[in-house]
Amino acid sequence: MPPPAPTDFHALSAAQVLSGLRATRAGLDDDEAARRLATHGPNRLPAPPRDSLLRRFAKHFQDILILILIGAAVITAMLHHWIDTGVILGVVVINAIIGFLQEGKAEAALAGIRKMLSASAQVRRQGKWRQIDAAELVPGDIVRLRSGDRVPTDLRLLEATNLRIEESALTGESVPSDKRIDPVAADAGIGDRACMAYSGTLVAAGRALGIVIATGASTEIGRINRLIAEVETLQTPLTRQMAQFGRQLSVLIVGLAALMLVVGIGLHGLPLGEVLLAAIGFAVAAIPEGLPAILTITLALGVQRMAQRQAITRRLTAVETLGSVTVICSDKTGTLTKNEMTARHVITRAGNYLVSGSGYAPQGDITLDGQFVELAEHAHLHALIEVIAVANDTHVAENAGQWCVTGEPTEGALRTLAHKAGFSSGQHTRHATIPFESANKFMATLASTPTGLRRILLKGAPDRLLDRCREELGADGQPVPLDRAWWEREIDRLSQEGLRVLAAAARRVDDAHVRLSENDLDHGMVFLGLIGIIDPPRPEAVQAIASCHAAGIRVKMITGDHAGTARAIGIEMGIGSAQSLKVVSGTELEAADDEQLRRIVGDCDIFARTSPEHKLRIVTALQANGEVVAMTGDGVNDAPALKRADVGVAMGIKGTEATKEAADIVLADDNFSSIERAVEEGRTIYDNLKKAILFILPTNGGQGFVMLATVVFGLTLPLTPVQILWVNMIIAITLALALAFEPAEPGIMRRPPRRPGTPILNAAFLWRLVLVSLLIGGATIAMFESELALGMPLDLARTVAVNTLVVAQAFYLFNARFLTTCSLRRDLLFTNRAAWLAVGVLLLLQLAFVYLPFMNAAFATTPLALRHWLAPLAIGLFIFLGMELEKRWQSSRQRT
Incomplete structure (x- = not known):
């Protein structure tokens, strides 16, 4: 049933509450309790509807990159290259399984909240005290509380003796709240309602008598439960960018393939079968079928490194999103502070x-x-x-x-x-x-x-x-x-x-x-x-905030504590200076409309006496201002905002289960400094993703250029589709994978965060992509045509062309290891041993491709003489030195 309209019971006297609920201190009789139970429903939080397992699994095949992979698998199947088809489909299924296992975060968060509710309650019925299942409580019941009890539902206190209730999960306050029976102002926040006891909180001391004012979905924790269910989760920057990039790439590939068909048939009069084979070869060459797998592996390796830094990642893309964070909204108690009074x-x-x-x-x-x-x-x-x-x-x-x-x-x-x-x-x-x-x-x-x-x-x-x-x-x-x-x-x-x-x-x-x-x-x-x-600041958190500020990331404190305490801690943490630091209260947030709130969150870094709705509105307003927001917290009151944020970060030690389940990342040490280290890791991962993209696309572009130029100029195909698949496969499993192991570049936390909406490939990188594609593709065609001009057999010329492609890409790998830094620096040349190992493995595979008889039969290749290796090596070295000069030129342009 929908929850009844809320009443400000905290602003009414005990007598008014009893009268309004048609109850007495003797309690309800059994018949009246049964009628109210039928009207209001059981005192439990409703379980949300869930999609079927099949539907949840199928959703993971709707991504554009996954569809590109499936298209690549169809093409390889058409070529009867079943091994490659199996490998590509295997990548698709593995990606879907990973996403499926991470699915259902919101449902798990709601289940975590349901675990907070009390199982039983002491209630007065027909003038006698009884122990009943908490689910049977109804509005108007009289409930008894004692030290150590978990409050079974929302109560208006009628009697209170030395009563103190631990409400940090709802309010964020670090000490138990003193309770009394006097009414408070109607506009008092949750933390100021001293005459109320809320479902899921814990009685730290004393005893009390209260009347049930709300049950199930109508309780304060039920309201938070609905907030979590209703919060819309935003796509991560990487997801948005890759979806846009995938759409653009797919349109470009299909358009160029169609152009090849038109030019080949209309301009050169080539047979349809030959042109179709060339178009398929172009599509196979241009589609970066290894890219989704490389992205997943890069993110997975980042997850492992973050786990070593006390940050447990529950969703792969959250790792990268941390690298683009522009604002960190942090709870105070237990995150910036120790939650240990001193x-x-x-x-x-x-x-x-x-x-x-x-x-x-x-x-x-x-x-x-x-x-x-x-x-x-x-x-x-x-x-x-x-x-x-x-x-x-x-x-x-x-x-x-x-x-x-x-x-x-x-x-x-x-x-x-x-x-x-x-x-x-x-x-x-x-x-x-x-x-x-x-x-x-x-x-x-x-x-x-x-x-x-x-x-x-x-x-x-x-x-x-x-x-x-x-x-x-x-x-x-x-x-x-x-x-x-x-x-x-x-x-x-x-x-x-x-x-x-x-x-x-x-x-x-x-x-x-x-x-x-x-x-x-x-x-x-x-x-x-x-x-x-x-509650003292964590010393390491002070340093972490300073590092965040140096990295261009603003830190905002959102707490349920009083303004004075919040401001003092904010100054001590280095969030702001005593002269400039402003504090906005929950009451001010309540009075602000959405437009005013966007201005407030842009100017203010401390928010005090906040409710779950306030935290959610703050995060939403920051996102409306174009910020990428990370939200940290440990109480159930933080869960809606954590779910809404671009990255939700929960505390692993003192965090509630509901908060952990709503979060993308869980800190094993409850330490803000781990967030700063995770941001550094996120930036490193994003850099590595860009390096992988910047490496894979020009290599695919070079192959695609070979096929496109061949048809446009009416030349013999230098590569067969099967040979292209071989190059794509060995490059993906060796060279491209090595970039996932790159360490952080120097000064990574001294540069500002990338602006939201910045494309993965800017103008400079697009220029580099085109340049490298032309160099690699042009060199491959030149080597192929020169061998044919010398009267060499077609199989030998194509083998030389494949070698030229592979060797040029091996040299280009060392250009791609650093986006702007010179790759010839001695202190950086050997920082990634995986790169050198990948080149060694690639060489062994290419030697097998050239010299093993069964490989010659499978790929239509032939053994080469020593001179056939020298020219590709010279071309690779030329490309490496040329791209280092281009990098230096780009850097000098940016400085000027």
Whole structure:
């Protein structure tokens, strides 16, 4: 059923929600629940319709290059060259199988979301609590939540005690959200709806009672599910360019073949059979049947290299697309930052202590004015550390080489700070505790020190502690009147830097004090200081952003965090400067129309308090501006934008299954720097693809020119179609394949990204294609005609022509290894051993072609004398040196 019209339940009081849903706190009766279940349907996400396996497989034969391959297979079958037909069809089928296995990404993403839903729920029916299947929940049901539960559907909270819910998968916030029952503004974003609990999120602490307001497709996660299903996936730049190139090439080949028929029959009066054979030979020569296979192999090798750099590729063409990325939109939490809260500052009246290290690993130092601090020598710091370590129920421990927190992330940061200071709370004896509650935002503990002193230790929100203190620990170590204005200035300063600020206070009590109440916190508490906590940037991500900027790639942060935190992290990451960096909130995005949004995304690099729709609109607006967009994320709220982006990049460690399934690339280390390395790999792959195209097309063009010129000028065919197939096959499996192994060219990450829509072959490369085709084709015809003029047999002349083609292409390979750089540089000549190995294999195959009797019989060739090798070698060397001069000429033209 279609979802009902949304209601702003978060803006209504609990009584209004109960009334609107015709429910009571006693719960629904069974008959009413059954009626509502029939009306609204089960509380599960609908499975999307899927194409049949046959239809999904057949779609992979509709690409123009695949159709060209099939045409080549038909031509070879017409020539009864069954081995070549089998090889070409094998390439077609392998390509289809690879695409088929990668198909169904969106369906898998939806399945990943469905796995997030809770299997059961505690519901009140007919006045009694029951455990039921979560799929049976209906609007109006009363549901109970406890710590550790996964929220089974969207709830409006009616009661909440110390409730904190982990919502990072929906909001991107790095710490659990405090919940309460008071209504909020109607236009509040998901992260600000404190009176709501959403399906698929996790109860980190506390307990609650809520009323079901939406189920299944009507829930917030169901809405994201629909967004993923509705998002249109764009073609990659390579797919678009190759489709256009394939169409143009096919039209050109068919047109020239038809021209050959007209010229051969109409101008020279040649027999139809002979001209038809020449036209087929031209088509076989001109069609680069090895090109799709080379593209696939090049991409596959890139996938392997990227896997070694912690980037797992789920779709082959995504590798190349990374090389053309102009904008990277990144989630903050867990991608640019570690998603591990870390204490950075400790402020007492003795000074501002700086804390190094990041994450939960207890590695780092505490310094004051640049000097390392010994805890025993700093009474102020010791007093504060004692509070945050003893009034703390969280533990950090190493697990499989990674430090993990058990409990609250913020308390984990405080526990790690205590470890860095060398403080152990093991000998303290706890007598009583007031646990943290969202209403009061503090935790207090009554404990005895190892020396027997009994103290009340209090930590929590600074404003709440300042309200309860009349004194502070002065610079001389004695209590003095509280200077609240000074502390509030320090709190503002830390907050503006994007830090979360906590405070500590304590007081001495007598040994008879055995219980603890809130009244004990209202008298005699001494304010000790502040702790500034942040989810720190990854150091390697800072360097990676700088590399992206050097490569002409803009990095934009899209996060669910507050604007101040996002801006502070953005400045620290180097996304922008403090003077120029602008932050746009989700509310501003909501108010902007599509045209305004296109201007906003062009000017702004930080987006805060964003929803899944906002992220999707940002990506779409950037694409409308002509950008090639990579989007990173780890939460289910990122999945729609990841699917829409040209390249979706998910986090492999902390990412949700839905996000991984919607992405094209999964980072095994959750590290932004891996994206930068993947971009470098993508650029290398695109270069190698261009080199392969720039190598294959002139060689095919040379062969095609031989056949075309022969018919136009009424000459004897220098090559038979079978001989052309031989040349195409051995060149494809040796020389062209070697270009897939080329390493990155120098300075590849210091050049700007190629502009979207730039053709694979620009004017300079088209000129090179024509020039090389004429040189190779002309040399082949010249060698063939010269041998005939010397009275040599036709088979020998054709064998010499084939050798000329093969040797010239072997020399040209070393020109094609570098697009603009000189190929004679000693430091670059041997960087690709595969090229030299390919030439060696090619030589062995060509020797077999010339000298083995069964090859002579199959291809109508004959053994050659030594002089027949010298001329092709000289021609190959001439072509190599000539193209190096052309390369230098092109470079000088570009500089001027």
